[in-house]
Amino acid sequence: MRKTVEELLRNLPSLEAVLGDPGFAPVLARLGRELSVRLLRRELELLRQTVLNGGDLPDQAVVPAALAARTLSSGNALLAPSPVMVVNAGGVVVHTNLGRSLLSDQAADRVAEAARGYMTLEYDLTTGGRGSRLAHFDGLMDDLFPGYGFLIVNNNAAAILIALKALAAGREVVVSRGELVEIGGSFRIPDIFAASGALLREVGTTNRTRVEDFTTATTDRTAAWLKVHTSNFRIVGFTEEPTVPDMASASRQAGVPLIVDWGSGDLADLSPLGIRDEMPVRKILEAGADVVTFSGDKLLGGPQAGFAVGQPDLIAKMRTDPLSRVCRLDRLKIAALRETLAAYARGTEFEEIPTLKMLALTAEEIAARAKNVIAAATRLGADADRMSTRPGVSRTGGGSSPTGERPTILLAVTGKNGDEGKLEAKLRQGSPAIIARVQDGDLLLDLRTVLPHQDDIISRRLAEILRR
Ligand SMILES: *Cc1c(COP(=O)(O)O)cnc(C)c1O
8 A cells, every 4th residue: 555645754764763873884984974975965955845746765775775875876976076077089189068168288297396385376475566467478479479469368259358348338349240140158249249338239140251341330439340250150152251451451540449359369380280260369360459368278279268369559548458467377277378378489389289290190190090989899790891981071160161171080880780889879878988979980080189098998998889
């Protein structure tokens, strides 16, 4: 006979009874008494609610051993590291959802050091007085962008917001309708305008805007022109957007500054890698942009940060805006960023910075690794008939260059009775998680974005899921 609510509630053990049960001792040892009590109380309350809501409570759910197991697993979930590390075999180098750029060893070492000690963050050792946190970049930024001013804040969205607020609040900024983009993660140009207090003056059409549209729209209310890198899409066909050089000379004639949101902002010339629709920031400045903003963790390959580089008087206005303080860099980022920029100054960026190293890998190098992985997986017991290599493309990603594709060699696992989705989920849910993709009945892995020391992990996990 079904128990009544009262009987079920009476069946629930007391907190003290469970805590005192020998079966609960390992939970106390692992989580400590206070956390164990908080979590156990919650488990008991959940059971009580289940009963009050008319649910059943099997006897085995209320034995101390069951409650101990549930408390332990909620404690483990609470304390487990998060985000967890994954192996990115998806072939998108700057993958926003997977953390964009990896730091170089040099930068990571500096972060570890900076995390543990006091430092001259805003302190001048010579005078014993106050220093400036951006002064740590003076030398390197002058080397990279001689003659220009700079501001570095928490991310590019902040850099644009500060540029619009400091240079154009209460006045108009002219933008092409073809560039009113959403970058993802709810970063929309019109929203940034609303937050900055600058007034958006749209010109042109979605597919065609000319420099004359900007000139015609410019009045004494105009504070600036803005060009936005349409970095994650491309309108193809009957299109026209004015180039930076065209806009720069016209904006100078009109007497208003040109702000360029260059999105990804590569410092290195990537055209030798076949990435031709990206122009290094220096070229954008040379073309006449007055302020260029860009991210630190896209093609630049450093930590999350936002740069503004340009005319010293404009940058000075941005620096004194209170938002620059609100969005300032923390010391770990400063340590990482300085070391990343130092690689560019040394000319060793393609040897040190993971994002650039990955992009620079040739299809032949990736093919050799894929073949080694297949051979190792086969030795470990994977079904060799299901693994092969084939040409494909890796993507730069991260709203960097929309057509930025690099030829690669994919490791393909042939689906059997439509099991490719299951195999993908197994890789994703195993430990460590491996991110791969499914396409046309196959499971595809791109080793471009896999760190070389992780190739062994891939072999081992392929052997597990493809056991003969
Ligand atoms: C990525 C991107 C942003 C946002 O940069 P965050 O550093 O993520 O804030 C802004 N504009 C463009 C064109 C971008 O590509």
